[in-house]
Amino acid sequence: MLRTVVPPGLPPLQADKAQLEAVLVNLTNNGRDAMAAGGTLILAAEAVTVPGAENPPHNIQPGTYLRLSVSDEGEGMSPEVLARVSEPFFTTKPRGKGTGLGLAMAHGFAEQSGGGLTIRSVLGEGTTVSIWLPRLPDAVAVQERESDDTASDRGAVPEGGNAILLAEDKAEVRAVLAAQLDDHGYQVREAEDAASALAILEGGFRPDALVTDLSMPGALDGLDLLREVRLRLLRLPAVLVTGHAGDAEVERMREAERGGPFALLRKPASPEALLDRLARVLRQAGIHAIAVNQ
Ligand SMILES: Nc1ncnc2c1ncn2[C@@H]1O[C@H](COP(=O)(O)OP(=O)(O)OP(=O)(O)O)[C@@H](O)[C@H]1O
Ligand SMILES: [Mg+2]
Structure with a gap:
């Protein structure tokens, strides 16, 4: 079963749409593959703030993010597997089933977008993979600083077009x-x-x-x-x-x-x-x- 948990009034985010799609499809497939015996897959989005803590429990920089999470009730991962999942070509799937690139790509994408990726997994209980993407105001500010000269081009996008x-x-x-x-x-x-x-x-x-x-x-x-x-x-x-x-x-x-x-x-x-x-x-x-x- 698939469930989505998306509260109203979420802030916009800025990220490459095609890459984000590919990442979410992979996370969703991973969740499905981990639940051979069935279960609920939850796709959730929420606005979160990471305060400037001394010892953060994860590698996400202080800031405001939109966090997209995919949770499953599947087999979970051992600490040994968990330690290696973001390595390119690391897979536990049979030959021809997985290339082991999914989480490596997700990790790269999240970091390039100015955010990060976190995983919580308990053997036999399930896994939650979260992609943290900066909220739009921060991302826009960064982009505008980086590409002042192309700003006028953006106005040339034809109206409608959607x-x-x-x-x-x-x-x-x-x-x-x-x-x-x-x-x-x-x-x-x-x-x-x-x-x-x-x-x-x-x-x-x-x-x-x-x-x-x-x-x-x-x-x-x-x-x-x-x-x-x-x-x-x-x-x-x-x-x-x-x-x-x-x-x-x-x-x-x-x-x-x-x-x-x-x-x-x-x-x-x-x-x-x-x-x-x-x-x-x-x-x-x-x-x-x-x-x-x-
Ligand atoms: N939700 C999950 N539950 C349990 N194990 C997972 C989960 N997601 C990933 N894994 C483990 O991490 C490994 C790497 O995942 P990743 O998405 O990078 O590659 P893959 O799914 O094996 O192959 P690909 O995504 O390239 O088709 C998987 O083979 C699996 O062992
Ligand atoms: Mg995968």
């Missing part, structure tokens, strides 16, 4: 919304229901936001779809388009709000309102969402 997954069952409505987004430079992929939206993700499409109708035919409605999507793309920004919302939906909407940047758009949705909500949730995200393959 990839949007659009789920709406009514073909005419979907075509109108897609055309509006396309006119404003968004890259849109269209789905007629939740199942096809998930199939598009399985196909490798990585949206920066989800725009979805609430009521759609099929087993999953728009809020169910959002929950499923965020299991794969943590805290993905989302806009929910809805005609009416009953009491039953209110609690689910609160949950959607806690799960990441979220905006509601009442039907009939005007183009301006859609663009406004979308821009707002993307802005709130600060970073693009973190992808986690299951």
Whole structure:
């Protein structure tokens, strides 16, 4: 089973998205491999401060971080294995199964990003691997000092450009919304229901936001779809388009709000309102969402 623990209001972080993805996939696979008999894998994110202590219990410098942890209830590691896991090519997996590069890469990535990696493991009980990444304000300050001359280039990034997954069952409505987004430079992929939206993700499409109708035919409605999507793309920004919302939906909407940047758009949705909500949730995200393959 996979569980995510992501409190609302987390600060943004700055790190290379593709590398972070690769690292999280490896940690998740390691956890899965350690739980041959099953168990729960937890992906957690939290904001933490490391004070300037005399003898810190780990090698993380004082500062403020976003800590991403992957915990399993698997076999754990002996002290001998634990001492060597970050060595390149160290693996206990059978030939052809592991290259032993996963944790070495994770370690390198965390340090290059200005943070670090810690591991807690108890034989027979499980393992937690944490990646500590500096909170954005610190990282931005460092980057701006290092690359003053390229700062103006950053302004040249075209507006829009973001990839949007659009789920709406009514073909005419979907075509109108897609055309509006396309006119404003968004890259849109269209789905007629939740199942096809998930199939598009399985196909490798990585949206920066989800725009979805609430009521759609099929087993999953728009809020169910959002929950499923965020299991794969943590805290993905989302806009929910809805005609009416009953009491039953209110609690689910609160949950959607806690799960990441979220905006509601009442039907009939005007183009301006859609663009406004979308821009707002993307802005709130600060970073693009973190992808986690299951
Ligand atoms: N969650 C875990 N529980 C128990 N042992 C682990 C865990 N994560 C890593 N290990 C141990 O650390 C070793 C090194 O892990 P690492 O991710 O670097 O390489 P790998 O998984 O063996 O191969 P690769 O990731 O390159 O496919 C593993 O072979 C395993 O012995
Ligand atoms: Mg691995």
